[in-house]
Amino acid sequence: MDDAPYQPISCDFHDLLEAAATRRSVVTLEIRDAADVVERAQVRISDIVTRADGEYVLLDNGRSVRLDRIVSIDGARLVDYPE
DSSP states (O other), X not given: OOSSXXXXXXXXXXXXXXXXXXXXXXXXXEEEOTXXXXXXXXXXXXXXXXXXXXXXXXXXXXOEEXXXXXXXXXXXXXXXXXX
């Protein structure tokens, strides 16, 4: 679980994540961890869920990632999508 409070993301960026989940295609995600380290992973997004501490993508490898920890999807950067 992440200690930092959840920061809602842009609806337009959320739409990109939803489209990837719907298509079930392999995407490249850049993810920032709690230590501020960015990792790149090629995964399928299987779903987007809401939990008490924020929204998450569920990945086909069993991992879940909080949406505000996603840096980019297929090169589209979260910072380029203002809230």
